[in-house]
Amino acid sequence: MSLRCCWYEPVEEPGTRMLLPGCMERVLDADADCTCPTTAEEIDRLKAEYADLASKAAGTSHAFSDLMSAVSAHRDAKAIFADADARTAAHADQVRDLS
Numbered sequence: 001m002s003l004r005c006c007w008y009e010p011v012e013e014p015g016t017r018m019l020l021p022g023c024m025e026r027v028l029d030a031d032a033d034c035t036c037p038t039t040a041e042e043i044d045r046l047k048a049e050y051a052d053l054a055s056k057a058a059g060t061s062h063a064f065s066d067l068m069s070a071v072s073a074h075r076d077a078k079a080i081f082a083d084a085d086a087r088t089a090a091h092a093d094q095v096r097d098l099s
């Protein structure tokens with residue numbers, strides 16, 4: 001299966017044409033070669049995007065864990081966590097007020 005674009009005549013608008021999914025080359029020249037990604041190319045692009053996002057999520061998780069370790073080891077950890085809890089509660093109130 002391919003994502004290559006094709007011209008269609010919509011049933012609701014006879015005599016007109018729609019290019020689906022559509023690439024700029026064929027929009028500009030109906031006889032031009034399609035440059036839409038193939039299904040395999042699209043899958044490869046999505047896999048790469050997923051891997052990038054998963055890597056960023058893992059990095060964020062590690063950074064949060066490191067921050068929690070640093071705060072926990074701080075002599076004022078109890079006050080810092082109490083302040084964070086108060087800020088979280090205030091934020092939750094703001095979100096609830098908006099809904």
Ligand SMILES: [Zn+2]
Nearest residue numbers: 005023034036
């Ligand atoms: Zn195309």
